[in-house]
Amino acid sequence: MRRFAPLLILLAANAAHADQVQIAVAANFTAPMKEIAARFERETGHQVLASYGATGKFYAQIKNGAPFDILLAADDETPARLEKEGACAPDSRFTYAIGKLVLWSAQTGLVDDKGDVLGKGTFARLSIANPKLAPYGAAAVEVMQKLNLFSTLEPKFVQGENIGQTHQFVVSGAAPLGFVAMSQVFEAGKLTSGSAWIVPGNLYTPIRQDAVVLRKGQGKSAVGAFLTYLKSEKAKVLIRSSGYDL
CATH class of the missing domain: 3.40.190.10 (Periplasmic binding protein-like II)
Incomplete structure (x- = not known):
């Protein structure tokens, strides 16, 4: 003792x-x-x-x-x-x-590395966080506005209360793709699953x-x-x- x-x-x-x-x-x-x-x-x-x-x-x-x-x-x-x-x-x-914004899908090959899938519109729903409550949602809106796609994509929005719920909508299949935080789908610099476009920083205000x-x-x-x-x-x-x- x-x-x-x-x-x-x-x-x-x-x-x-x-x-x-x-x-x-x-x-x-x-x-x-x-x-x-x-x-x-x-x-x-x-x-x-x-x-x-x-x-x-x-x-x-x-x-x-x-x-x-x-x-x-x-x-x-x-x-x-x-x-x-x-x-x-x-x-x-x-x-x-x-923070860094990413367009992500749980499906391999759905999201290309340039984000062209947004302009093609070949998906039924797009998950984003509520832009009035979540800065990542506001950043997503800013990206779509700069790409002149906001009015086209807005009817497809599945809106999460926060970025955690937004990510879950994509995981569950409620939306085939969505704007999420890089930290949710990357680990040690590598994509953990699915397909993703790391949104260029010049398309949204730094988070x-x-x-x-x-x-x-x-x-x-x-x-x-x-x-x-x-x-x-x-x-x-x-x-x-x-x-x-x-």
């Missing part, structure tokens, strides 16, 4: 200082966030309580008193708006990832995804520890490999 005493003391000390951090996470960042949270919990002893969904919905929930400590948004406008409205800690906002500490999270040790971890090189490597730029 004497040999294990220092270890037991250390574990007890860590447990005494362990805390919870409640994080609202944009749906597109679900996969990397789950891995980051697991690693963070193992290394710090803090607990992550993450909720995943549309950034627009999180904004409404936060304004109505939702008990989140941190928002990991799918855009930079929502955190900036919260900052302006005094709903977050001063000078806490930063860009944690830059800068900002993080911000909300008022409830000010001064909490777990909040500071999580943000430090999110900015670490270990987390950055994972974020890049999940289909984001930094």
Whole structure:
């Protein structure tokens, strides 16, 4: 027991200082966030309580008193708006990832590597995220407008509440193809299944995804520890490999 005493003391000390951090996470960042949270919990002893969904919905929930400590948004406008409205800690906002938009189908060969399938219109439905709530949906609309295809394709829209539901519509076959986040269908730089067109960045406004500490999270040790971890090189490597730029 004497040999294990220092270890037991250390574990007890860590447990005494362990805390919870409640994080609202944009749906597109679900996969990397789950891995980051697991690693963070193992290394710090803090607990992550993450909720995943549309950034627009999180904004409404936060304004109505939702008990989140941190928002990991799918855009930079929502955190900036919260900052302006005094709903977050001063000078806490930063860009944690830059998202990439992909036109994807679960079917091999349906989507070509130039996105010409959009102009051909040989499909019945097209899945996109609600552009009023989800920045990836707004980016998809911007792409179709620049390609002069929006009015033609709009009647085919199957609209998801967030990018997670949008992706699921394509997986389930409710729509044969859809605009999703690269992080949902690529792993370590390779397409995991189906066929895809990585939409050129000049067709939509960069999807800068900002993080911000909300008022409830000010001064909490777990909040500071999580943000430090999110900015670490270990987390950055994972974020890049999940289909984001930094």
